[in-house]
Every structure is written in C-alpha cells, then in structure tokens.
Amino acid sequence: MLRLDQHATGHHFLQIPGPSPVPDRILRAMSLPTIDHRGPEFGALGRRVLSGIREVFQTQHPVVIYPASGTGAWEAALVNTCSPGDPVLMFETGHFASLWQKMAARLGLETEVLSYQGADDQLPAAPGWRRGVQADLIEARLKQDTAHRIRAVCVVHNETSTGVTSDIAAVRRAIDAAGHPALLMVDSISGLASAEYRHDAWGVDVTVSGSQKGLMLPPGISFNALSPKALEASKTARLPKAFWAWDEIVAMNADGYWPYTPSTNLLYGLAEALDMLREEGLANVFARHQRWAAGVRAAVNAWGLPIQCADPAVYSPVLTGVITPPGVDADALRKLIHQRFDLSLGTGLGKLKGRMFRMGHLGDSNDLTLLAMVAGVEMGLKLAGIAIAGSGVHAAMDHFAAHPGAALTPLA
Ligand SMILES: *Cc1c(COP(=O)(O)O)cnc(C)c1O
Numbered sequence: 001m002l003r004l005d006q007h008a009t010g011h012h013f014l015q016i017p018g019p020s021p022v023p024d025r026i027l028r029a030m031s032l033p034t035i036d037h038r039g040p041e042f043g044a045l046g047r048r049v050l051s052g053i054r055e056v057f058q059t060q061h062p063v064v065i066y067p068a069s070g071t072g073a074w075e076a077a078l079v080n081t082c083s084p085g086d087p088v089l090m091f092e093t094g095h096f097a098s099l100w101q102k103m104a105a106r107l108g109l110e111t112e113v114l115s116y117q118g119a120d121d122q123l124p125a126a127p128g129w130r131r132g133v134q135a136d137l138i139e140a141r142l143k144q145d146t147a148h149r150i151r152a153v154c155v156v157h158n159e160t161s162t163g164v165t166s167d168i169a170a171v172r173r174a175i176d177a178a179g180h181p182a183l184l185m186v187d188s189i190s191g192l193a194s195a196e197y198r199h200d201a202w203g204v205d206v207t208v209s210g211s212q213k214g215l216m217l218p219p220g221i222s223f224n225a226l227s228p229k230a231l232e233a234s235k236t237a238r239l240p241k242a243f244w245a246w247d248e249i250v251a252m253n254a255d256g257y258w259p260y261t262p263s264t265n266l267l268y269g270l271a272e273a274l275d276m277l278r279e280e281g282l283a284n285v286f287a288r289h290q291r292w293a294a295g296v297r298a299a300v301n302a303w304g305l306p307i308q309c310a311d312p313a314v315y316s317p318v319l320t321g322v323i324t325p326p327g328v329d330a331d332a333l334r335k336l337i338h339q340r341f342d343l344s345l346g347t348g349l350g351k352l353k354g355r356m357f358r359m360g361h362l363g364d365s366n367d368l369t370l371l372a373m374v375a376g377v378e379m380g381l382k383l384a385g386i387a388i389a390g391s392g393v394h395a396a397m398d399h400f401a402a403h404p405g406a407a408l409t410p411l412a
Pocket residue numbers: 018069070071072096156158159160187188189190210213219
C-alpha cells in the first residue's frame with residue numbers, strides 16, 4: 001500500500017482472503033452519482049439487485065441486504081430467529097466459528113460447541129482447526145435432545161481462518177436423520193460466489209454473507225438469505241431487534257426500497273458484480289476458483305510446507321493456509337514480504353497467530369497475478385532463511401499451463 005513517505009508503483013497485491021481485489025468494472029460502476037433512495041430510479045436498482053442476488057445464493061426466497069459488515073449479518077441471523085436462553089449448537093472449525101459463538105453468548109443464547117474428534121499432531125494449540133464440520137457429531141447430539149430444545153445449528157461454510165470448506169449438505173442430512181426441528185444457519189461470508197453454495201437445495205434456513213470476499217465488492221454490505229421456516233420463526237423469536245428486523249425490510253423490499261438509507265453506491269457495485277457472475281455462469285466461477293486453489297496448493301507442496309487444511313476433501317477454493325516451520329514467526333515473514341514486495345497476505349487468526357499465513361485466491365485475479373503472489377511468498381521464504389524443498393513458482397506455472405481454464409479469447 002501507499003506509505004506516506006513513499007509511492008509504490010504498480011498495483012498493490014491484496015492477497016488476503018477478503019477484502020478481495022475489486023475489478024475495475026465494479027469500481028467504475030460505484031463511481032456513478034448517488035441518487036435519491038426514495039426515487040423511481042432507486043426502486044429499479046433495488047429490485048434488480050434483490051432478484052439477482054437470489055441467483056447467487058441459489059434461492060427462490062427473500063435475501064435481506066444490510067448496510068453492515070458480515071458481523072452485523074451474523075447478529076441479524078441470531079436475533080431474528082432466537083429467544084433469550086435458547087440453546088444453539090455450533091461447530092468449532094476455526095476463528096470465525098469461535099467469533100460467532102462468542103456473539104451468540106453475548107446475545108444471551110446458551111451456546112454449545114462441538115469440536116473435531118481426532119488427533120492433530122501439527123498444531124496442538126488449535127485442535128480441530130485443520131478439518132471441516134463432522135456432521136455425524138451433530139446428528140448424535142441432536143438425537144440426545146429428545147425435547148427438541150436446540151433452536152439452531154450454526155456452522156461456517158468456508159472457514160476463512162483455516163482454508164477449510166465444510167460439507168453443508170451433510171449437515172442438513174444429519175439434522176434430518178435426527179428428526180430434529182432445529183434451524184440450520186450457515187456463515188458463507190467468504191464462500192458465496194467462490195465456492196459452490198446452494199441455499200435452497202441444501203435446506204439452509206439462514207445463510208449469512210458479506211460483500212468483500214467472493215462477490216468482489218468493497219466491504220460494507222452483508223446478507224441474510226432466508227427460508228420460509230426462518231421467516232416463520234422470526235414471528236415468535238423474542239430476542240430484541242429493531243435495525244436488524246427482517247419484517248419491515250422484506251415488506252419494503254417488495255418494491256425495491258429499504259426502511260432506511262441503503263448503501264447506494266455499493267448496490268451499484270453489486271449490480272455490476274451480479275452481471276459479471278451471470279455472464280460467466282456460476283459453475284464456471286466455482287471451477288475457476290478450484291483451479292486457482294489447485295495451482296496455489298501445488299506451489300505450497302513444492303515448498304514442502306504443510307497446508308493448514310489437513311483433509312484434501314475439504315480444501316478451500318478461496319484461500320490456502322500455510323503453516324510455517326516451528327520457530328518461524330509467520331507474521332514476521334508477512335511483514336517482510338509486505339515491505340519488500342508490496343504484497344499483503346492473511347495473518348494467522350486467534351489460536352493460529354504467528355503459526356501460519358493465508359494466501360487468498362479470490363476476487364479480481366488471474367493465473368499471472370496468482371503467480372506473482374506465489375513468487376512474492378517464495379522470495380520472502382528465501383530472504384527469511386526458511387528452507388524450501390523446491391520452487392513453488394515452477395510448480396504453479398506447470399499446474400496452470402497443464403490445466404487450461406476457460407478460454408479468454410476465441411482461438412482463431
Ligand atoms: C470475513 C468473515 C467474517 C467477518 O465478516 P466482517 O465483514 O469482517 O464482519 C465472518 N465469517 C467469515 C467466514 C468471514 O470470512
């Protein structure tokens with residue numbers, strides 16, 4: 001980034017897993033003049049984004065858009081569906097799952113946290129933070145709850161602190177197998193529009209998301225995708241809510257308006273992002289991120305460093321966490337890479353602080369920008385005196401060359 005005493009040339013490499021690099025097309029769309037949020041043009045914009053965003057969540061039901069970060073949308077999901085003291089069952093996949101649990105506790109819910117059952121020899125300080133949700137544990141716990149007190153099951157789809165993408169359909173099946181009425185609430189703040197996600201088909205009641213990750217927008221708006229069951233639950237839920245209350249927002253959204261001033265220019269950006277996603281097709285968007293992730297993992301494997309996610313079945317297409325050798329401070333490495341190469345990498349969060357860094361492969365990227373990220377990391381590893389087994393840059397180049405993505409220009 002630009003420092004006061006120095007002008008960096010070229011683009012900064014924003015390779016953290018959100019905020020992600022914003023395409024110029026979206027920045028230009030956002031530069032249009034702000035309009036009257038009660039006027040006729042606004043209603044057309046509102047209707048366009050409210051219907052377009054449903055395609056991305058793959059839902060037929062209402063999606064609420066808040067002028068807030070993802071954390072606000074977490075709160076909205078809980079206060080609209082729960083009453084004081086309600087038990088909620090959560091699964092600790094990493095830092096973001098833990099933060100959502102802390103919020104639920106602060107709101108007066110009785111939180112119960114399940115965590116990974118199994119051994120982890122790499123990072124004893126953060127057991128379970130290398131794996132996805134174990135749906136069988138959820139099923140077993142719900143079966144014990146014969147009085148059906150548990151109000152909701154809350155899980156993170158793409159755990160951005162670790163680079164693990166859990167199987168949400170399996171969690172739905174677990175709830176159904178237990179014959180339990182709990183709501184299924186999912187944080188897909190960093191998964192949406194990067195990793196495959198199906199709100200309706202997977203039977204999710206509330207999906208929480210945000211603008212600054214897969215949707216390629218700046219931070220500032222966030223989402224609750226709803227199910228009819230969630231809307232029904234909101235009519236009797238007794239946690240205090242006003243700003244976050246779905247009822248007034250959903251009612252006014254019918255004409256494309258909000259009860260308060262929405263983030264007009266971010267909604268211009270959203271309209272553009274929805275056009276871009278529709279032009280490419282969601283299946284291609286998901287395949288593109290999978291391909292990028294495989295190329296970056298090829299680099300990490302060539303370096304001989306462990307990937308934070310220990311289960312290849314749940315590797316994240318959005319980001320890759322890299323564990324640094326014992327005794328190497330991952331934040332010192334990140335700092336060095338930032339100073340020397342103007343490249344920002346994600347820090348190790350919570351229990352992973354200093355033990356790993358995260359490489360984002362989302363947003364306005366392509367093979368060559370990702371190779372630049374890999375090169376920046378590789379140079380940093382060498383400068384820090386960290387032994388690497390081989391060249392990650394070569395491995396990633398080989399991967400991208402051998403696995404062509406969708407053609408960018410028609411071949412003559
Ligand atoms: C980014 C993120 C959050 C927090 O969102 P904010 O917009 O920073 O409030 C929560 N959960 C996950 C999985 C995230 O990636």
